[in-house]
Amino acid sequence: MDDSMYTNYPPGLSPAQQEYLVTATKDWAIQNGLTVRPNPAMLPEGADPNRVLATNAPVTLFPSPFPKVCFEEARALQTVYNELYAAITCNEEWLGKIIEDLVDVDDFVANLWKTHLAVQKEGYVQNLSLGLYRSDYMAHVTPNNAPALKQVEFNTISSSFGGLSALVRSLHTELLTSPPGSPISYPPHPLLQSGVPPENTAVETLSGGLAAAHKAYGPSRSTPDLPLCVLFIVQEGERNVFDHYALSKRLTQFYKIPVFRLASSKILDQTTVSNSNPSRPLIYHPPHSPESAFEVTTVYLRAYYSPDEYKSERDWEARLHMERSGAIKCPSVLNQLAGCKKIQQVLAEPTGPDHLSSFLGNVDPAIVARLRETFAPQYDLSTTGQGRELALSPETAMKHVLKPQREGGGNNIYKSEIPDFLRSMPESDWKGWVLMELINPAANAQNIALRNDGEVLRGSVISELGVYGTILWDKTGKISHNEEGGWLLRTKGKEVNEGGVAAGFSSLDSVLLY
């Protein structure tokens, strides 16, 4: 990858230029719903008792250059990735073997697995499963300077920012082209005159997936029939609500599908599953209309993805309550488990059985090979593989990152710190960790971010591209909807302060392809 692309980018800004861009961005964000509720840390105690205030989502002032070949490859592979994760979810035996091995080092995985086993014992009543996925990548700079697409992670639950990222693309497009006919919002720069970010259909794609599930559910299974709805399960006090609303607005206005939002803590209060009905329909009872009831076709989880959200047994009860119901889950417990880092590692292990080809038996082997190319090599730390040696040798450790399998379970360990870190814990815990070869991003990338408190930060950055996809399948593996569409660029400040804590920013961004 020709790194010179980044050397004079973004162009310098005079104070008047920066003021113009910051004001235009702040105001555009509020006018168009590119917003978040403010972080409590941003506001003095008691400053917004009724929670009415909003602010711009953190965004970059400029779109970031991104290699076109990587962007297109990520899009081209998305429906294959969708299919892969559906196939993994269908293969309970294969999945279960890996998961059961994690149960004693990861109690979150253990509880999810227990939830699945409980429903399996009773018998699932819903054969359909919906995935709303985001596959995250970096543009890796290979030793010969060619850009290569490398996957960072694959999200099978609560894939976020689809609603807001489409807006960031509109914001940057407007800045690039305004005023019409004589664009001067940005200072002149060849890259900024080269075009606009590609179309971003994340909202259409994600809501299209939910609509497909809603339709596939079929008629009400209640007697008498109830009106049908999609239910968004959300976190109490969620700040990123406008990202959700972008999807529910489309479902309501375009598809005419009723959507309700329900905090995870209220699932057991406001939904019921009738055990006398063998279809076990999930019924939502809106507290603002006590005489109404809606049958839930599709439960869309924007909560319950992280261990810290399960504060008590009641949360696991609520999860089980939904899982055993007749609603289509997005995602099912099994599909959530398929997204754990350990699975990604098993798929990406450079040696050993060719799992990819087994799962993608119907796919052109050339395409399977391209998908495999997106993996950075990953290893477990068992005595049989290479991982242990690569992690413990100071020289090879330098090229790796050690990631905890457990979600929300602490930070990654980098390079020279890996050997000592591993030696400080009992070997029996090593299976909770995955070793991954480091991805090498463009060294000179820079951007300017507008934080959601209005602070403006300029610095070196690393960008991650996410591509959205959605798939609906049944437990026999039959796929009835498989779409790709929409993307996210998330750009993070690279700088760390003296205490070693990231002092920078994480912002929503868009791509200028080159």
Added chain:
Amino acid sequence: MDDSMYTNYPPGLSPAQQEYLVTATKDWAIQNGLTVRPNPAMLPEGADPNRVLATNAPVTLFPSPFPKVCFEEARALQTVYNELYAAITCNEEWLGKIIEDLVDVDDFVANLWKTHLAVQKEGYVQNLSLGLYRSDYMAHVTPNNAPALKQVEFNTISSSFGGLSALVRSLHTELLTSPPGSPISYPPHPLLQSGVPPENTAVETLSGGLAAAHKAYGPSRSTPDLPLCVLFIVQEGERNVFDHYALSKRLTQFYKIPVFRLASSKILDQTTVSNSNPSRPLIYHPPHSPESAFEVTTVYLRAYYSPDEYKSERDWEARLHMERSGAIKCPSVLNQLAGCKKIQQVLAEPTGPDHLSSFLGNVDPAIVARLRETFAPQYDLSTTGQGRELALSPETAMKHVLKPQREGGGNNIYKSEIPDFLRSMPESDWKGWVLMELINPAANAQNIALRNDGEVLRGSVISELGVYGTILWDKTGKISHNEEGGWLLRTKGKEVNEGGVAAGFSSLDSVLLY
């Protein structure tokens, strides 16, 4: 008017219903740009140093009932009103006679008039004038209970809330119809099942007027040609910016017209008028792009409407600078003067010359009569007319309000307080006041407002309907664009606290016609 319409409206709300409506409204407002920047009083000092926060505009939770016959009459008369105010502005002699009489009691009017005289002396170089108007009314309950449309005021400058009022109509429409197929956002009530508020094309109408002026300006008058733009003149620290942005977005995206915003305090720094060019084009020099220059076709004033905005001679210089330029003014100084309360009073004086018929010579007399019907009787306090007697007699004073001619010049005086108030000032100042017969609104109207700090207030209300119109004409009176479209309902709390200060709210609302 059958007041029973109002007696059980809006329906009562359980706590869960109110919470649902408030949350839905707050979130919808932020998602859709129905927003304002927060009042400093709402936030502790220093809580938002970068001015990033926004909140919902104050809105009613329910639409308000409004008589269909009044709504339709207001719309039907708008283009005639447009024509009337264009004709008044063209008749400098008639206008001047009234204005010159105010000069010694109203220094704001005096300074505007001086500005006009200065440009007149030098010679106007722009024959076109643009009006973006809002005519404000109340539904008056006549003694026989029929609803009658009565005008409160006619705004010829900075007619606001067109951008936001269209959004309130969308908000209420969505609440009335959601979820699709089984609407339950509101509790059941016959009026809420009767339909949705009528279409609101305020944004299209107002931006359409600006676009018509931009087009009528013709080619650049600079050598060499410059790109053309519309310039919004705004107040520093304006909180109602998203109302403006609704119009500029439409101008930019639909009409592809460059729009810039310029604080009134920076007019003299960032615009120039070349005296060597006989067309005196107004040139805008964007500080964020020093090598660029745009020729302003149309100056749209969202500032300089109130005396307190002219802080020094420099503001009057800036106003003169724009007025003498070749740009089309929205409005011109003369058109602003045509909107003063004294003019409205002269038109509405029940006895004396028939000014209306003179100004509207080409209009069907039956329509002129309908327009006259919208006037509440208004009087000056001269020795020759009836006004003085009506104001000083305690009995007749009870049916009137005394309004200061001067904008921003203190509050209205009501009913029994009028005689003593007048006697407390020298008779020479009486000509600065206008006596108006009180309009009698529906007594039982109620609504619930969500303030922009999130407080919820329920109470008796008075609503004012505004209808938007736009007209482009030249100094010979030839009209090239005359449109009506879009409306505003503004609903105010009627309660006053013990100190006599309005404790209630003023909110954006929409209409349910009956």
